[in-house]
Amino acid sequence: MVAMVVGNLSFLSSQQNREVTELGLRLKDASDNVVTNQFGLQVSSKRPIIKRVLEVMASGIDVSPLFGDVVKVASTKDLVQKKLSYMYIATQAERNADLVILAVNTFQKDLQDENPLVRGLALRTLCSMRLSDYVSYMLESLIHALGDTSSYVRKTALTSAIKVFYLSPKHVLETSLIDRMYNILRDRDPEVVTNGIVALNEILSSQSGMTINKQIAHYLFQRFREFNEWHQCLVMNILCRYKPESEEEIFEIMNLLDDGLRHHNSGVQLATMKLFIQLTLDIPEVHEDLYKRIKEPLLTLLSLSIPEIVYTCLEHLYLLVYPSRKLLQRDYKQFYRRINEPSYVTMKKLDLLQEIATEVNSKEIIDEISGYITNDNEQITNKSIQTIAKISLKIENVLTYTLEIFTKLLDARIENIISNIIIVLEGLLLIKRPKEFDNLSLMLPSIWLSIDLNSPAGPAFLNLLTTIGSSLPESPYILESLIRDIDHYPSVSFHIQLLNSAVALFLKRPAECQEMLVKLFKTIIECINQSEVCERAEFLFQLLKCDISMAKKILAYEPYKITINLNKDRIYNQFRPLHEFNTLSIIWKKSLNKFVINSVEFIVQKKFSSYNIMNFDKGLNLFDKNLVNILKVDDFTFSKTISIDADTFRSCWKKFSNRNQKEILINQFKTTTVNLNDIEYMFEKNNILTIASGNFNYGLKFFLYAQEEKSQIIFLCELKINIQTAYVDICIKSVK
Amino acid sequence: MISQFFILSPHRGDTLVFRDYRNEVSRDAPDLLLDKLTNWHKENGQEQAPPPFFEIDGVHFLFIQTHDLYFVCTTKFDVSPFMTFELLDRIATLIKDFCGSLSEEILRLNSGLVYELLDEIIDCGYPQTTSTDKLKSYVYEEPIPVKRNNIIMDSLAKLKAPSINIGNSNCRPINIRDERNSRHNEIFIDIIERVVASFASNGMTVQAEIDGSIKVKSYLQGNPEIQLALNSNIILDRDSEITDDRYGIIFDDYKFHDSVDVSGFKENRRMTIFPPEGENIIMNYRITSNISLPFRVFPLVLHVPGHPKRMDVTIRIRADFPEDKIATKCTIIIPLPHVTQSVSYEQLNDNAGQSAQYDNKIQKVILTINKLKGGSERSIKLKLTGSVPYLPAAQLEVGPINLEFDIQNYTSSKIQIRRLKVHEKNNALPPQRRWIRFYTISEKMNKMKEKLIYEKEKNELILQKKIEKENRDFSTSKIRRKDLE
Known part of the structure; x- marks a missing residue:
């Protein structure tokens, strides 16, 4: 079987390879026939071929071998073909870095073309290539293009600047490009202005954006x-x-x-x-x-x-x-x-x-929502039932109305609806007195056969049966038959609730339930080997044995005075x-903050070009005291000349041993004002540098590093700040 | 700051179009999303549409579903979701405008044109322009239409019996090339109104709302100025203007497209439009008062005494619009209790062209009435037989009732176009043709009251009006089309 699959795959890939080779041949061979169509546009006979190449590329097949051929057809009068070829070049340049030199000629020519569209296109494509070898060529073209007569070229130059920035932040920040970009904000063309704004803002994002x-x-x-x-x-x-x-x-x-x-x-x-x-x-x-x-x-x-x-x-x-x-x-x-x-x-x-929902509108809202319950979509049914229950938790005077509606719905005997209502009713029980459920309790004996007792609705039903249904004549019989068929209900939570319910009912109606309870204890101890269930049985048994009145007190049902938890x-x-x-x-x-990881890495690279790592073994407690200490360093100084790149950091992080890990509560941060950039800046002032930072569940996470001046020890630090609790989790590593 | 844009075909899982703008998100993003979507459907069922956001390893996927396709973009930034969705929606419209229609086949045929468009609409992840005028000067590829048999007969048929398929006013691409070569000089105006209403079982209106939009699809050459005047009894600010409320059309809120000069609207309800080529919604409005609803549905659910397994559902439909109007293609969908096994029908009055069908799988009766005259009434009695006895609460499961229909020459809000004037600068151009249609789609939902009676309706009505300045007949348009081909 496996062999067959593998065989198929290789067959497929050989077929794909054949198509790619064939396309290459067609690109080389076909004599280029450029004709002028009825609109005065040039149409080349090679257009369909390059189109096919892009289609093949879009389906995920490797078309990089065609690079040389495509570059050749890029210099054409057919603008569609040029666009398509450039699109190919932009995506495939990285894989064919050595062949890109072939394309430079075409770029050179197109950047001087009389058609501004062609100039813009060439510039955009040139700067889309992720090849740092060509950065200075790109920059040169960019600066030239910023002075172009066509606004199309100028606006393209601005967005292209962003691409070049990511390719080599250092180059962009060192040249006069930024100043020129600021100058162009006064351009006549609004699109040039706005592109200038967004480009500057992104390039300067590490300095929290454009001023x-x-x-x-x-x-x-x-x-x-x-x-x-x-x-x-x-x-x-x-x-x-x-x-x-x-x-x-x-x-x-x-x-x-x-x-x-x-x-x-x-x-x-x-x-x-x-x-x-x-x-x-x-x-x-x-x-x-x-x-x-x-x-x-x-x-x-x-x-x-x-x-x-x-x-x-x-x-x-x-x-x-x-x-x-x-x-x-x-x-x-x-x-x-x-x-x-x-x-x-x-x-x-x-x-x-x-x-x-308020006291005024909640009845109407509940009316409306109850209409969604018999909908055929299960998700909405469940959610509607829950929403009604939540509204009646919040607004007390609609509870009776809600229960009325639930009673009617229970009567419809639709399994899914019954189960869901049972579950929310149990929830409502937590804060309401059982007697308010009187009418509803009458429904319980008639619906229990429609409930899947192994689902969460099972225990909920048992709980309801022995609280709101404790005076029903049928209750003991229902429990009894459940105890008899206990094998059918393997769920642990069901067993535990069955024990609780049986004891609760026994305390209320001892005469009817004694026999049943004994049988239940016996069955559980003999047949059930879930330790959790047995422990509960043991506990309840001992409790009943030692003091009935105490048991009554402990197990008596009272609604809680609870406040609803915030979700x-x-x-x-x-x-x-x-x-x-x-x-x-x-x-x-959750706050996504600024997704700064990329640009921070770039900035780090920009500032420091060399890196050295030293082995010393002192100053272990430097990060130890607390975060405030890290921020206001007094008794030691960090070196200004350290630089580590992302990869080294990663390998060191694995290699270095854990020096310190603890959680600290801080008051320095007002939790709502915490901002990635501010914190980074604070660290940086003390020569603690950030290699990466970003969001982390409910807070911020930083990877920092620093080097102590005297001892030359390098410290790596992972810092997590939980915005909601104001706790800071800190983990420091250094060389032994 | 969009990282990638792509179009997914959910059926075969193909990526039809893929454009990477920033090279910061992995190339297999479409596959990741497909996996996520498949899983989602596994958990939530095939019919349920997934919410339009996904996050996978810090990459955010935002997508819209339209024309059976997913228009997706990925980003690593905390972008504005509104802008992104609007942009995706606009891209879909633009592709439709430039290629004539939008489907998997169209995208495959016109991939070159689509990439040309995408290159100009977004650069480096930032939206650049979506103006058809500008884009026209950037693209060079010609649109390739999907070949369809008898396209002319198709469109003729559409004119005679307007379809309720909103927005399909025309499947022709806009004139990309030299304007003199095109012989079309037309404008389509659709007024689309959605009415949402709910009733109590006693027939009282609990809620009524009209959400209207004026959609213009322009093929006019040279972007001439258009003047459009609406009813003078439109009230824009219900607090400040003291008018006779009984006749006024009160706008709760409204908004205009960029191309509309609204300086005159407040004074005389006139607007000057410079419609860009292609399809654009030039105005939206919302009305919540003085709405006359064209239809009423009265259902009556009764248990049959002595026959616990039987139940009777009687549906009465009253057409509350003028007698000279006719509603066509009415469809009424009535969900029934889940234990229902079979249904028989009893027609209660003149029932020409009326038919009913029970779909056992979804437990719904689908009732169709071909023609319904204004002021008339129809009734049908459904006799249900259940597999087990009906419980009293089975009534709860009857409904919501949906109702769809078309009516010619009628609107719920009474909004009308009082005047439409096109300022033609160039006499050499072929004469303009203008098409104006009015639609109302209304959705009504009713509530459960003591009697447990449900009543929900959905109405759709269409009014089509055609103004032809030159009064040309269809044969001329046939010839023109041939010329083009």
Whole structure:
């Protein structure tokens, strides 16, 4: 069998190889026939071949052997063919580094072409190649292109600068390119301006982005309407960093950009909202008002957009529930389910409905949601039942109504619905007194056959049976028959609950249950070899034996006075302020920070070109005391000249031994203001350098290194800061 | 800061288009996503659409589903999800505009053109431009249409009996090349309204809402200025304007496309549009008051006394629109209790062109009525037989009832285009043709009350109106098409 599969694979790959070879031959052979079509455009006979090459490439087959041939057909009058060939060159250049020199000639020619499209294309392709050998050539072309007469070439040059920056940050930062980029921000063409902004912002991201001073901000605000919708989104996002000097200035900006809230592109709308939220943070009355203003556009998005945007929009509305509790309470009907909407949207709507339910609207909301329960989608059925239960936990006066609805639904005898209702009812029991369930308890004897007792609904049912159903005449008989058939129910949690329930019922109705209880203890001790179950049996047995009244006290059922636990989402929403509006962080409910790992590595490489590692064995406690000590180093100094690259760090991390690992509670950080860049900067001031940093569950994670000046010992450190608990987990390594 | 863009065909798992903009995410991203999607479907069932976000090892996948395809982008940055989804949606529309339609086959045939577009729409992960005007000057490949038999007859048939397939106003690519070579000079305007409404069992409206959009698909040459006037009784700000509410159309919220000059809209409900070529939604609005709903459905569920295994469901449909209008292609879908084994029907009044069918697998009755006159009423009685006796709560499982239909010359919101004027600069161009259609799709849902009666409806109505300045007949358009081919 295996041989056959392998055989097939090799057959396939040989077939693929044959096609690649054939394409190569066709590229070489076919005499290039360029004809002019009816639109006056040049069409080459080789166009279909190169097209096929790209198709083959897209399907994942290695087409790198064709590099030389494709480079040859790249110099053509047929623009489509040129584009396709360049696309190939950009993706395959790395694998054919030695052949790229062949393409340089073509680039050279095309960069001087009279058609700006060709110049732009050549530049874009040239800078897309990930070959550091050509960096200076790229830079030279870039700087030349920034002065091009065509705005198309200029704007392409700016985005290409980003690519070259990642290829060699050092080169880009050392040349005059950055200054030239700043100068070009005054360009006539709005697309050039915006590309300049985003490029500068990304290249300078290690210094927390491009500087946004009053002059630049107002310049951008003034030209804002010239920018296209996408660039408005991008620029607005960068402008969020700008802090106006006065309230008048804030209002001026808001008046200027107000149209953004009505823009047809939801990206612009949300970017505007985010900017306004940021601007008004310090003016509470305007801020409060702002929520009302942004509510309507968000609700409109709910009804008119593609489901993907509706979903994202719901996540954002969910975030707004916290700062402004009353905001959405009257709009609950907007979150009713619509026909043909994907289930993920409905699920999110249910979450929101639960949050905005109040004493006034909850009955209506429960009515609406109960309509989704008999839907054929199991997920929505479950979620709807849970949502109703959660609403009645929150709003006490609807509980009776909820139980009424549940009673009716139980009567429909649909297995899945019954199981789910039983589970949530057990949850409701935690805070409500059993007598409120009286009507419902009558249902229990008639539905128990429809429940899968091995599922989580099993124990829940038993619990209900002996709490709310303890006075039912059928209860002992149901328990008895379950004890008889105990073999059918292997689940441990079921056994334990069966024990608890039997004892509980025995305490209430000793005469009827004594025999049954004895039988249960016997069966469990004899036939069940789950230690957990046996221990519980033993415990209950001893308890009953030694003091019945004590047992009654211990096992008596009382509703707890509990507060509902905050779920993960709520914690996020309460802790993360609105500055993450319109980001992915909102979707994932955690701060993604800035994904800086790449650029930090680059910066490290840029600053230090050589590295030396020394062996000494002193100063083991340097990182020991606590984080504050690390930040305000007094009794030792770190060397300024150390440099380690990422790979060395990795190998050292494995090699070095653990010096210290501990968890420290810190108060220095106000948990909401922790920012990767700030911390890195703090370290850097003390010559502790960051090799990588990023997000880590609920916090930040850094890999740091430093070298003590006198002893020359290199320390590596892994630091995890949990934003929510303010605990810092620190692990330090050094050479023995 | 998009790292990659690709289009996945979920059926065969093929990557149809793949473009890497930043070289920072692994090339096998499409495969990773496919795995993730397959797993998701395994856990949640094939019919359920997955939420549009996935994260795999710090790489974020954002995708939209449209035309049976996944439009995906990956990123390592904390991007704006709204902008990204809008961009993906726009890319889909642009490909449709440039290639004529959007399908797996079209993408395969036009891969060159698609890559040309993608190169210009996004550079280094940053969106550049999506203006058709600009893009037209950047692309050089010609669109290759999918060959379809009898395309003319197809479109003629569409005109006579408008399909409810919204937005399929035309499957022709925009004029990419020299404008004089094209003989089309047309504009399509669709007013699409979705009505969401729910009723209590006593027929009271609990909630009613219209979500409307005006969609323009323009093939006009030289981007002429267009003036469009809507009803003068539109009220934009319900608090500040004191008008007779009974006749006013109150917009709760509205927004416009970039190409619309709205300076005149507040005063006289007129807008000046410079429509870009291709398909664009130029205006969206939301209405929650003064809505007249075209249909009412009254279901009645009764247990048959003495026959525990039987239940009767009577559905009455009333058409609440003027008598001179006719609704066509009505479909009513009624879910029934899960124990239902068989269903027989009893037609209660004149039932020409009416048929019903019970689908045992999904436990739904599908009732179709070919033509329904305004002001008339239809009823059907369904006699259900269950495999076991019906419980009282079985009534809960009847519903939600969906209703779909088309009506000509009717809108729920009473929005109309009062005037449409195209300022033609160049007389040499072929005469314009304008097509205006109105649609209303409404979705109604009802609630459970004491009687446990469910009532849910969904209406779709279409009104098609055609204004032809030159009053050309279909034969001319046939000839034109031949010329093109």
